[in-house]
Amino acid sequence: MTDNDNWRLSITCSHTGGVRVLTACGEIDLDSAPRLLDALTADGAAALVTVVDLSGVTFMDSSGINALIAAHHAAQRHGGQLRLASPGPTVAEIFGIVGLPGVIPCHPTLRDALDACPRQPDEPDVADARHNRGGHQNGTS
Numbered sequence: 001m002t003d004n005d006n007w008r009l010s011i012t013c014s015h016t017g018g019v020r021v022l023t024a025c026g027e028i029d030l031d032s033a034p035r036l037l038d039a040l041t042a043d044g045a046a047a048l049v050t051v052v053d054l055s056g057v058t059f060m061d062s063s064g065i066n067a068l069i070a071a072h073h074a075a076q077r078h079g080g081q082l083r084l085a086s087p088g089p090t091v092a093e094i095f096g097i098v099g100l101p102g103v104i105p106c107h108p109t110l111r112d113a114l115d116a117c118p119r120q121p122d123e124p125d126v127a128d129a130r131h132n133r134g135g136h137q138n139g140t141s
Helices: 003-008 033-047 062-077 089-098 110-115 126-130
Strands: 010-017 019-028 049-061 081-085
Touching: 010 033, 019 033, 019 062, 019 110, 033 062, 049 062, 049 089, 049 110, 062 081, 062 089, 081 110
Parallel strands: 019 049, 049 081
Antiparallel strands: 010 019
């Protein structure tokens, strides 16, 4: 990995309702795809329900698709799930061409992906609390 990879792809991670949300922004290609795969599978993360928010991804080649498929298989081996959310038009077109939504569930929005995931009832929905959507936090109203 070169220093250029750090500005070409940024990855952040959060949790909401018991689901791990990994947000990728930038370009996912031969040089940066290993960072994405590492983030998806590091420290047993493959065992969690993970949603990858792709709304900030401006480019993805076959290396990125391969990283997503590898992470999907790793999650399945550990009893977990991987879901994709919010691919932009260019990335969604590539996904359609290669048939990726037939392999990994792909949702038009992050909210749709989160709604399709099994939830842990004891955990507050951090995304809803952060966006002040009027729900209750920590079991209080």
